[in-house]
Amino acid sequence: MTKQTKTDEGPIIRTEGITKVYRMGDEEVYALRGISIDITRGEYVSIMGPSGSGKSTFFNMVGALDTPSDGEVFMGGRRLRDLDAAQLAWVRCHNIGYIFQSFNLIPTMTALDNVAIARIFAGRTPHDARKDAAQALERVGLGNRLDHLPAEVSGGQQQRIAIARAIVNEPSIILADEPTGNLDLHTGAEIINLLSEMQKNLGITIVSATHDSKMLSASDTVVWIKDGQIERKTGREGLNIEVGTIDGSTLG
Numbered sequence: 001m002t003k004q005t006k007t008d009e010g011p012i013i014r015t016e017g018i019t020k021v022y023r024m025g026d027e028e029v030y031a032l033r034g035i036s037i038d039i040t041r042g043e044y045v046s047i048m049g050p051s052g053s054g055k056s057t058f059f060n061m062v063g064a065l066d067t068p069s070d071g072e073v074f075m076g077g078r079r080l081r082d083l084d085a086a087q088l089a090w091v092r093c094h095n096i097g098y099i100f101q102s103f104n105l106i107p108t109m110t111a112l113d114n115v116a117i118a119r120i121f122a123g124r125t126p127h128d129a130r131k132d133a134a135q136a137l138e139r140v141g142l143g144n145r146l147d148h149l150p151a152e153v154s155g156g157q158q159q160r161i162a163i164a165r166a167i168v169n170e171p172s173i174i175l176a177d178e179p180t181g182n183l184d185l186h187t188g189a190e191i192i193n194l195l196s197e198m199q200k201n202l203g204i205t206i207v208s209a210t211h212d213s214k215m216l217s218a219s220d221t222v223v224w225i226k227d228g229q230i231e232r233k234t235g236r237e238g239l240n241i242e243v244g245t246i247d248g249s250t251l252g
Helices: 055-062 085-094 111-121 126-139 155-167 185-202 213-218
Strands: 013-024 027-039 044-048 070-075 096-100 173-177 205-210 221-226 229-235
Touching (some): 027 055, 027 070, 027 221, 027 229, 044 055, 055 070, 085 096, 096 155, 126 155, 155 185, 173 185, 185 205, 185 213
Parallel strands (some): 044 205, 096 173
Antiparallel strands (some): 013 027, 013 070, 221 229
């Protein structure tokens, strides 16, 4: 997998006033209320906020998994609303790698096949897909676990398999939704370091929806969402992070 280079084409992700409204009978529930943000190529962005704040809804919008009720999402300069179903499927397969809290591995398939299936969906032959999958698993430190089922490895190793699956198609963006939510403190820190290595060594843009403050140390930008709106945004230089604590006086 080759390192991606930054270009001057503008932000890799741009949202303009995105709003998401769910209708429950006669009632309207706002999950997002006009969020606008630019994410540059190669940036590591953490979207922070409590449960119900709109983090995962925002994640689904920028990941082309859902459509905003109002506003626009652009990826690489293309407005996602303009793409048809086949084009959106191509974007999800080739441009974005997804990592979820629950790993979403197929329990009856080995680590190798869980990763290879993403490559097959991208058009590779089974033989080439398995070769690429083995390389991706080697990159995340699981070259000796190719034939293991998910139940035969630890939670941290399952998340590493999920990361290998996310990077095997060489995406420009990784979207990680609560990637450390099911992991202990030590294993969660290992996953954060691995994501940071993907960003630094491969130039992948990382967008993580999380409430795990450990992820702040790896982030270039931190965005706090509350009640579906951006509450505040800061760069790494605006944070005073110590082990186990964050100095709230620096958060504005």
